[in-house]
Amino acid sequence: MSATTERGNSGRGGITRVLAKLEASVASGNYYEAHQMYRTLYFRYVGQKKFTECLDLLYNGAITFLNRNQQSSGIDLAILVVDTLEKSQEKNHELWIQRMGELLAKTSPAAVERETLITRAVKWSADISKNQLGHPLMHKLIARIMWSEGNIELARHHYLLSRDGVSCGEMLVxxxxxxxYPSETDLFIAQIILQQLCLKETKIASETFETYTKYHPKIARTEPPFVMPLLNFIFFLLKAIETNGKLAMFKALCDLYKASLDRDPSYEKYLQKIGIIFFGAQPPQQPGMGGLFGNLFTRMFQSMNEEEDAMPQQQHQQQSGSGGGPNTRSRRNDASSELD
Structure with a gap:
């Protein structure tokens, strides 16, 4: 037997012994020792580029710990799963996004390491999907988790980025x-539609609007005339974008529904960007800002079309899920930070 073969058999034998000892440690409740052995095997597998074996080991280990409420150890192994996915050439991305969703669902909202895991998982999904905001499926799974926990703000944020208009509309209903409040029925849908349009998600915006208006008991229709003027505005805005409407039409629409749009000051910045993206509007000029500063200001607004390609990920902070309508201060800590 060659020296190379002997070394290979010795390595496999060493891993087998560690695995057997690991199982015994878990069975006896010695979780600290088991955690250290999982990490030892992680370094060995990665060093040998055995990424498939490493991923399966870490995933099963994370599930084992989390099922036993060993949050810190379980989340640590889940983060190592992401680390291994980043190092490997794993092609079955949807499977591992689903598995990351399973792991996240088992983590406690109170675990301090959870935010790191969510951030790393979204970043990895962004890399593999070439979408700097993260893979839509990852956002959809996180949104469901946050919703089930009552974290309304983060659920809304992730639904906005999930590219799932039906689920987003149902959530808003x-x-x-x-x-x-009943008087805010139109405000709930208007803000998120404007945000989706700023992300150039026209099809998703239409799906969201249709789902919301169809299934909301105070609306129960998908076409004008709506009792609430703001709903008529959103409907006609979506139609204008769909039919490549002219800038004059967009301006007339905004003027016609100005009283309704003035109910939320945030709409102005969204509409400015929508005008630039879809209707060829010029960036607004600041009075008294001529010369060098005026040119700088103009260039700043000209970059708005490309903002979503460089949007930073929102910090995943634990927030209260308590309510009120879309105009409360807590509701401003949402995806609008990516759209400014």
Whole structure:
């Protein structure tokens, strides 16, 4: 037997012994020792570029710890799963996004390491999907988790980035009925539609609007005339974008519904960007800002079309899920930070 073969057999034998000892440690409740052995095997597998074996080991280990409420150890192994995915050439991305969703669902909202895991998982999904905001499926899974925990703000944020108009519309119906006032029914849908349009998600915006208006009991229709003027505005805005409407049409629409749009000051910045993206509007000029500063200001607004390609990820901070309508201060800590 060659020296190379002997070394290979010795390495496999060493891993087998560690695995057997690991299982015994878990069975006896010696979780600290088991955690250290998982990490030892992680370094060995990665060093040998055995990424498939490493991923399966870490995933099963993380599930084992989290099922036993060993949050810190479980989340640590889950973070190592992401680390291994970043190092490997794993092609089955959807499988591992689903598995990351399973792991995240088992983590406690109170675990301090959870935010790191979510951030790393979204970043990895962004890399593999070539979408700097993260893979839509990852956001959809996180949104469901946050919603089930009552973290309404983060759920709304991730639904906005999930590219799932139906789920987003259903979420807003539930949110409006349980957290808002009847007079805010139109505000709940208007803000998120404008945000989706700023992200150039026209199809998703239409799906969201249709789902919301169809299933909200205070609306129960998908076409004008709506009782609430703001809903008519959103409907006609979506149609204008769909039919490549002219800038004059967009301006006339905004003027016609100005009283309704003035109910939320944040709409102005969204509409400025929508005008630039879809209707060829010029960036607004600041009075008294001529010369060098005026040119700098103009160039700043000209970059708005490309903002979503460089949007920073929102910090995943634990927030209260308590309610009120879309105009409360807590509701401003949402995806609008990516759209400014």
């Amino acid at each position: 539930h949110l409006s009925r349980n957290k808002g």
